[in-house]
Amino acid sequence: MRAPVVPPVRVALARTVGTLPRDPGRLAYEPKFDGHRMVLFRGAGDEVALQARSSRLVTAAFPDLAAAALALPEGTVLDGEVVVWTGGRTDFAAVQGRAAATPGRAPALARRLPASYAAFDVLAADGVDLRPRPYARRRERLVDLLDALGPPLQAVPMTTDPDTARDWFDTLPGIGVEGLVVKRLDEAYKGGARAWRKLRHTDTRDAVVVGFTGPAQRPAALVLVLPDDDTPVVSSPLTPPLRARAGAVLRTLPAGEGGTATAVGLGEVAYRSVPPALEVEVAQGTTRHTVTTVLRLKEGGGGGG
Structure with missing residues (x-):
């Protein structure tokens, strides 16, 4: 796979906090969806690889996302969450069922329970490793990559306004959002480190x-x-x-x-x-x-x- 970042990669992690962090002009807030962590690699030609947080490759279990990833430019690597929507909310059991599917059963499950990919970071684009760059720059590139594509590959919402973030935290649990992830705008992508912060609704x-x-x-x-x-x-x-x-x-x-x-x-x-x-x-x-x-x-x- 010809790309500046190849599997397996160590994903960035978050530590749990008890209150909403506030630091005007320095923080970004994203909703935390109830799904499976996945890194998406778009290689050369028709190469696509999907990696779970454990470093296990799960490409065969998600043929719908692998096919959708072909619309991305070669050399793109995204980090995000796989979700399955049922009854207007995310369904974690359905995601796990998809992840556990054998290659023979995966296509039928993909038709019955189509997956969506909520991307929240870009690790590489245009043949360049973006992990050392600040989150604010990576976010701009992520939006540029995905805005023209639409479902099932989409960027998660993001705001720098803590009051908007609080509104999300209060109003989105009904669709399966378990809380917020908070990132510093000036911070690099730190694989394996708990540099991000996570605020959950309950323990x-x-x-x-x-x-x-x-x-x-x-x-x-x-x-x-x-x-x-x-x-x-x-x-x-x-x-x-x-x-x-x-x-x-x-x-x-x-x-x-x-x-x-x-x-x-x-x-x-x-x-x-x-x-x-x-x-x-x-x-x-x-x-x-x-x-x-x-x-x-x-x-x-x-x-x-």
């Missing part, structure tokens, strides 16, 4: 169940995928009532071979995989490591099919 998040440990009838813990990160995480041990409720759903789903994932305090543990048909609400707290606690099962199934 809880939705997650999709992709596996379990223990018996399906009474699982000891759930293996989850959270928005913005495709790496499975193992929940803390379930309470007895949650084990019973989760087991009632899990025993109706076909269990696959699974794999291993990291559990806090235990290291790598084996799990059985299931289709992304169950959503849960979780809380995340940190001691030395991030602990993910399942609070409740959500009604209804996922959109992944």
Whole structure:
């Protein structure tokens, strides 16, 4: 792939804050969509690669976005969020279903659950690595690249007005916006660093169940995928009532071979995989490591099919 930035790349990250940062003339605010982080690479000819946050290539799972990326100039690299809209709001379970699709099932899922790409940064354009440039310059180039294209590739909204950002924060949760990302206008793109800031509406998040440990009838813990990160995480041990409720759903789903994932305090543990048909609400707290606690099962199934 002939481009100044090639996969895999380390993505820029955000640290959580409790209040809206205000620094007139220095900050940019963007809505944070409830989706899957993805870096899009437009190479030479008909080359396109799609990379998840974990560095895994997921090009085959999103043939609709790969086809749309061909409209971009060669040598373009974008960072953004994949979302699927159902019923007028983003549907994270549907995104996870798309991401988990085999190459054989991906085209049919793309027709049934078309994906959109909400781009919030440009890492390269015109054969030039733009990561060292300030965000304000990168934002201008991003808008130039995408304004003429339209869906499914679009730039996320951005404002430098904190009052407008507060209005977004207060009014957009109903469509699946989980909060705001705040960036300094003069800052370079810092892969792997938590230089951005993220303000969420609550301390809880939705997650999709992709596996379990223990018996399906009474699982000891759930293996989850959270928005913005495709790496499975193992929940803390379930309470007895949650084990019973989760087991009632899990025993109706076909269990696959699974794999291993990291559990806090235990290291790598084996799990059985299931289709992304169950959503849960979780809380995340940190001691030395991030602990993910399942609070409740959500009604209804996922959109992944």
